[in-house]
Amino acid sequence: MQPTDHLRAQLQQLSDGFRQRLKQQLPALRDQALELAAQQKPDLQSLEPIRDQLHMLAGSAGSFGFAEVGVQARELEQLANRCLRDGFGETCRQELADGIALLGRLPLGPAPEEPITDQMIADTCENRGIQVLEANPDLAMRMSQTLESFGYRVERHADAESLTSALRAHQPDALVIDVSPAGPGYQMLETIAELQSSWSHPMPLIAVSDNDDFDIQIAAVRAGAQGFFTRPVDLAALENRLERCFGSLQNEPFRILVVDDDTALAARFATVLSAAGMLVETVEQPRQLLEHIDNFLPDVIVMDVHMPGYSGPELAQMIRLHDNWLRVPILYLSAETDLGRQMAALLKAGDDFITKPISDSALLTTVFSRAQRARLVSRALARDSLTGLLKHADIKEQVELEVERSQRTHMPVSVAMIDIDHFKLVNDRHGHGVGDNVIRALANLLRQRLRKIDRLGRYGGEEFVAVLPNCNTQDAKSILDDIRKGFEALQFSGSEGPFQCTFSAGVSACEAPEWQTEEVLERADAGLYQAKAQGRNRIVAPQQKQGLL
Numbered sequence: 158m159q160p161t162d163h164l165r166a167q168l169q170q171l172s173d174g175f176r177q178r179l180k181q182q183l184p185a186l187r188d189q190a191l192e193l194a195a196q197q198k199p200d201l202q203s204l205e206p207i208r209d210q211l212h213m214l215a216g217s218a219g220s221f222g223f224a225e226v227g228v229q230a231r232e233l234e235q236l237a238n239r240c241l242r243d244g245f246g247e248t249c250r251q252e253l254a255d256g257i258a259l260l261g262r263l264p265l266g267p268a269p270e271e272p273i274t275d276q277m278i279a280d281t282c283e284n285r286g287i288q289v290l291e292a293n294p295d296l297a298m299r300m301s302q303t304l305e306s307f308g309y310r311v312e313r314h315a316d317a318e319s320l321t322s323a324l325r326a327h328q329p330d331a332l333v334i335d336v337s338p339a340g341p342g343y344q345m346l347e348t349i350a351e352l353q354s355s356w357s358h359p360m361p362l363i364a365v366s367d368n369d370d371f372d373i374q375i376a377a378v379r380a381g382a383q384g385f386f387t388r389p390v391d392l393a394a395l396e397n398r399l400e401r402c403f404g405s406l407q408n409e410p411f412r413i414l415v416v417d418d419d420t421a422l423a424a425r426f427a428t429v430l431s432a433a434g435m436l437v438e439t440v441e442q443p444r445q446l447l448e449h450i451d452n453f454l455p456d457v458i459v460m461d462v463h464m465p466g467y468s469g470p471e472l473a474q475m476i477r478l479h480d481n482w483l484r485v486p487i488l489y490l491s492a493e494t495d496l497g498r499q500m501a502a503l504l505k506a507g508d509d510f511i512t513k514p515i516s517d518s519a520l521l522t523t524v525f526s527r528a529q530r531a532r533l534v535s536r537a538l539a540r541d542s543l544t545g546l547l548k549h550a551d552i553k554e555q556v557e558l559e560v561e562r563s564q565r566t567h568m569p570v571s572v573a574m575i576d577i578d579h580f581k582l583v584n585d586r587h588g589h590g591v592g593d594n595v596i597r598a599l600a601n602l603l604r605q606r607l608r609k610i611d612r613l614g615r616y617g618g619e620e621f622v623a624v625l626p627n628c629n630t631q632d633a634k635s636i637l638d639d640i641r642k643g644f645e646a647l648q649f650s651g652s653e654g655p656f657q658c659t660f661s662a663g664v665s666a667c668e669a670p671e672w673q674t675e676e677v678l679e680r681a682d683a684g685l686y687q688a689k690a691q692g693r694n695r696i697v698a699p700q701q702k703q704g705l706l
């Protein structure tokens with residue numbers, strides 16, 4: 158099944174469920190209104206639940222494609238509000254009962270389908286396909302080994318004909334090509350430029366050449382080059398450039414917390430946002446909100462304004478009481494169209510108002526742009542500029558959060574302390590710039606190989622900390638050992654020729670209920686110390702000794 162068909166089927170199922178709900182809810186609402194209209198001395202309090210149901214319908218029916226029901230419900234909600242404010246005379250009661258009866262007679266045919274665009278479907282391509290055109294078999298082999306160790310799928314070509322037919326058959330995710338005047342790719346640059354203009358989105362091209370001649374560079378740029386490397390090629394730097402082209406430094410999915418008591422609507426939002434690759438969690442019980450925020454670490458909170466017992470602005474103010482969550486944007490999603498009331502809510506707390514009903518694509522665009530901006534801002538504040546990883550204080554905070562979560566949920570968590578071996582020698586022999594490349598390569602390798610839920614930070618100069626939730630020491634050790642082998646196999650280019658590097662790591666789980674972050678970090682550090690003492694290039698999980706860390 159195509160992803161678009163899958164999303165369409167999911168949305169259709171949710172709309173069908175909503176239609177069934179309307180078929181039960183509208184007659185029941187009509188009976189409630191008729192009963193109220195028939196009372197001699199109507200009780201105003203019994204009008205409130207009717208108003209609340211109309212409010213919910215006004216917000217949700219349009220989002221499920223029942224636009225007319227949404228519009229009529231909105232008018233009846235306003236009428237109910239007037240009655241609550243100005244008194245509930247006989248005419249008013251009858252008008253409301255008639256209006257609700259009409260609402261129940263509106264046709265509930267199949268909801269019109271909103272077009273599903275590419276933007277609404279996540280690019281789920283986990284390991285990207287790279288075509289390599291390189292005549293030198295040795296370099297081609299090393300290039301594909303390096304890129305494969307970072308998780309890319311590599312297809313090698315030795316001549317222009319073979320690459321041209323592969324490109325005509327299917328657009329790869331990126332192309333690495335030898336454009337030296339005598340190389341196989343130089344003559345192909347015009348063909349590549351033509352193909353680029355025929356594709357819906359351009360493909361990143363990395364050019365490799367014997368020299369950095371101006372004409373070669375300009376021809377490469379015209380064919381869409383986003384990177385240019387002269388031989389000897391620093392493969393780690395080339396991989397880093399590819400990562401930048403794919404923007405995968407920002408590839409962790411956005412995390413969106415939806416707070417809405419309307420379960421059907423929350424499920425629809427979750428379906429649309431998840432199909433676009435976002436991680437969505439919904440909260441229906443406002444009392445559990447802070448716990449959800451602590452556990453889920455959202456990039457954006459989408460908040461209903463009117464919920465039974467609590468208002469959105471009250472909850473937003475409560476979130477803002479906590480320093481940790483000051484940066485997270487709060488978007489109110491409400492049927493509230495009164496600008497004055499919208500402004501009043503924003504003055505209390507919160508960042509923007511989206512009015513329900515909202516189309517799927519509008520919801521997606523609004524949430525996506527907010528999440529992207531929030532991520533950029535917090536990344537700029539929290540990330541290390543060389544590696545794009547979390548800085549010391551922020552990774553430590555992540556360790557704290559995960560250790561606390563593990564204590565609460567009784568799920569394991571492992572922490573690894575990773576340090577490049579004899580790194581001072583790399584700097585001394587090849588210079589600080591080459592040393593920086595090694596640090597970046599290890600950061601990229603760790604980022605590629607660890608799971609999306611793992612957290613990774615640069616703890617010090619050539620030292621990294623990784624937090625692996627739901628992972629015991631044994632598994633963490635074997636994951637890191639795999640990465641260790643991958644790193645050891647990488648070849649770097651230095652002033653004294655090619656060289657390799659290794660790293661050592663210490664791993665610790667949170668092994669006792671009373672352990673705090675410090676104990677876990679200290680034990681991982683003890684493991685790292687042992688790994689260095691035992692000869693480096695190894696992973697050590699120190700055994701627990703009575704009374705000793």
Ligand SMILES: Nc1nc2c(ncn2[C@@H]2O[C@H](COP(=O)(O)OP(=O)(O)OP(=O)(O)O)[C@@H](O)[C@H]2O)c(=O)[nH]1
Nearest residue numbers: 576577578579580581582584589590592593618619
């Ligand atoms: N290039 C580069 N070097 C850095 C950076 N931060 C720290 N360093 C260097 O990393 C080196 C760390 O060396 P040491 O802590 O002595 O340890 P080592 O040489 O890695 O040896 P072992 O850890 O014992 O295997 C120092 O020379 C620092 O100057 C950085 O951002 N870039």
